[in-house]
Amino acid sequence: MNIDTNARYRASHEYARKDGAEIVAGISDHAQSSLGDIVFVELPEVGKTLKQGEAFGVVESVKAASDLYMPMSGKIVAVNEDLQGDPALVNKDCYGKGWMIRFAPADPSEWNGLMDAAAYGKEAGKE
Amino acid sequence: MAPFAGYDMPISYPTGAVEEHLITRRSVGLFDIDHMGQLVVSGPGADEFVSATVSATVLDMKDWDARYSLLLDGKGLVLDDLFIYKLPGRWWIVVNASNRAADLAWFEAKAKAFPKAVTIEDSSEATYMIAIQGPRAIELMDLVSDRKVSEFPRFTSGELKIDGIPVLFGRTGYTGEDGGELFFPADSAVKLWELLLARGGKAGIETKAIGLAARDSLRFEAGMPLHGHEISPSINPIEAGFKWACGLEKDFVGKAAVEAVIAAGPARKLVGLEVTGGVPREGYEVLAADSGEKIGACVAGMFCPTAKKYAANAFVLPAYAKVGTKVQIVIHGKPKEAVVVKRPLYVPAYRR
Numbered sequence: 001m002n003i004d005t006n007a008r009y010r011a012s013h014e015y016a017r018k019d020g021a022e023i024v025a026g027i028s029d030h031a032q033s034s035l036g037d038i039v040f041v042e043l044p045e046v047g048k049t050l051k052q053g054e055a056f057g058v059v060e061s062v063k064a065a066s067d068l069y070m071p072m073s074g075k076i077v078a079v080n081e082d083l084q085g086d087p088a089l090v091n092k093d094c095y096g097k098g099w100m101i102r103f104a105p106a107d108p109s110e111w112n113g114l115m116d117a118a119a120y121g122k123e124a125g126k127e
Numbered sequence: 128m129a130p131f132a133g134y135d136m137p138i139s140y141p142t143g144a145v146e147e148h149l150i151t152r153r154s155v156g157l158f159d160i161d162h163m164g165q166l167v168v169s170g171p172g173a174d175e176f177v178s179a180t181v182s183a184t185v186l187d188m189k190d191w192d193a194r195y196s197l198l199l200d201g202k203g204l205v206l207d208d209l210f211i212y213k214l215p216g217r218w219w220i221v222v223n224a225s226n227r228a229a230d231l232a233w234f235e236a237k238a239k240a241f242p243k244a245v246t247i248e249d250s251s252e253a254t255y256m257i258a259i260q261g262p263r264a265i266e267l268m269d270l271v272s273d274r275k276v277s278e279f280p281r282f283t284s285g286e287l288k289i290d291g292i293p294v295l296f297g298r299t300g301y302t303g304e305d306g307g308e309l310f311f312p313a314d315s316a317v318k319l320w321e322l323l324l325a326r327g328g329k330a331g332i333e334t335k336a337i338g339l340a341a342r343d344s345l346r347f348e349a350g351m352p353l354h355g356h357e358i359s360p361s362i363n364p365i366e367a368g369f370k371w372a373c374g375l376e377k378d379f380v381g382k383a384a385v386e387a388v389i390a391a392g393p394a395r396k397l398v399g400l401e402v403t404g405g406v407p408r409e410g411y412e413v414l415a416a417d418s419g420e421k422i423g424a425c426v427a428g429m430f431c432p433t434a435k436k437y438a439a440n441a442f443v444l445p446a447y448a449k450v451g452t453k454v455q456i457v458i459h460g461k462p463k464e465a466v467v468v469k470r471p472l473y474v475p476a477y478r479r
Contacts, residue, residue, distance in 0.1 A: 036138075036139060036143065036144060036340075037139075037143050037144050037145040037146075039145070039406060039429075039430035039437075040405060040406045040430065040437065042404075042405065042459075058405075058459055060405070060406040060430075062139070062144040062145065062340050062344070062429070062430070063138065063144075063340065065406065065408070065459065088145070091143075
């Protein structure tokens with residue numbers, strides 16, 4: 001299981017990584033591997049404001065559809081348009097080219113409530 | 128792995144479902160489909176019995192011919208779909224795993240009431256079943272077999288040996304590719320499976336194990352039905368587009384009901400839908416594009432790796448069944464644009 005040590009995680013397997021004042025989010029390697037081949041990713045409109053834990057989109061694998069949840073509250077500033085043509089980028093490079101959204105956090109202190117890499121690794125290892 | 132009809136079945140192998148689909152379309156896929164059941168019908172009344180029970184015309188079949196058929200109840204609804212092989216002195220009927228017990232009981236009850244002597248046996252436990260499918264499947268079979276299966280016409284079968292293992296081989300399948308299905312003694316399963324993978328590799332023929340998810344996307348693209356989806360005990364053959372599998376010149380169980388549907392016209396029709404903006408799945412509602420009224424529901428839907436499309440099969444009101452009709456599919460609560468398209472999305476290789 002590959003875990004980005006610079007990122008923090010929700011128990012529902014979304015990651016959040018700081019990039020300047022903004023946050024880049026997607027799903028963990030553990031999540032993409034359990035989902036299997038990802039065939040579609042539905043992402044929010046840029047400009048939308050979402051609360052922590054609110055669904056920001058849907059990831060569809062060959063097997064099933066799963067909701068994606070905001071790791072922190074914030075306003076969407078960009079989405080990864082490349083996923084429309086090549087959703088398998090999430091399988092190939094979930095922390096890099098398979099990123100999903102970039103948002104401006106509304107409450108940067110929410111970061112502290114997320115799991116760090118070690119805690120997430122322990123949590124995901126139980127599954 | 129996932130439970131399926133009492134079997135522990137691989138949804139996909141480490142290769143991954145999409146790649147497994149593509150390998151089958153470009154080279155050779157091996158399918159462990161031992162869950163399928165095999166019934167044997169024999170006895171002096173066997174020919175007439177099979178003809179009277181299944182929907183397809185069978186009395187014109189010669190020894191070794193293989194043919195698709197439906198099994199209908201008295202109301203003309205689809206209990207199962209079958210592949211029927213006429214072998215010397217017996218009929219070999221391949222049934223779906225989840226319907227095997229019910230099919231067996233149904234055939235046995237019909238046999239008891241039949242005026243001539245008919246014996247029904249369940250050969251499922253003794254028989255293993257593997258499918259070998261793909262553009263190079265026949266080439267690989269010719270390499271390993273003591274007979275040239277390349278000389279078997281499509282929809283025929285024959286007996287052969289692979290490294291001493293006796294195999295009934297049908298040039299049939301469920302993927303839209305050339306290839307075949309192998310029936311052989313269950314105790315040789317691991318040996319034959321490994322032999323096919325190894326000989327494929329040695330000959331430079333890419334050969335991989337393919338799971339249930341790719342089996343589903345392959346059959347879906349090629350327009351083949353899966354019982355419980357495009358056909359089921361609540362669906363008649365006419366609305367599902369299977370008039371061609373009904374031998375209306377003869378008598379069979381459910382014929383009167385089928386003729387009644389033909390006369391009145393079906394109340395709904397099976398269509399293919401192409402969708403933008405999401406993945407359609409079983410159970411999703413289909414709406415009219417203009418009024419937003421519900422006009423049907425999806426019975427299967429997925430991403431199609433070769434067609435590179437998101438598509439569904441749905442039953443809709445006949446007025447919306449014409450190719451090119453714009454409709455909507457409700458995906459995660461939101462109506463998404465869809466259009467009725469010609470089925471199948473992938474024309475089987477042997478029909479081109």
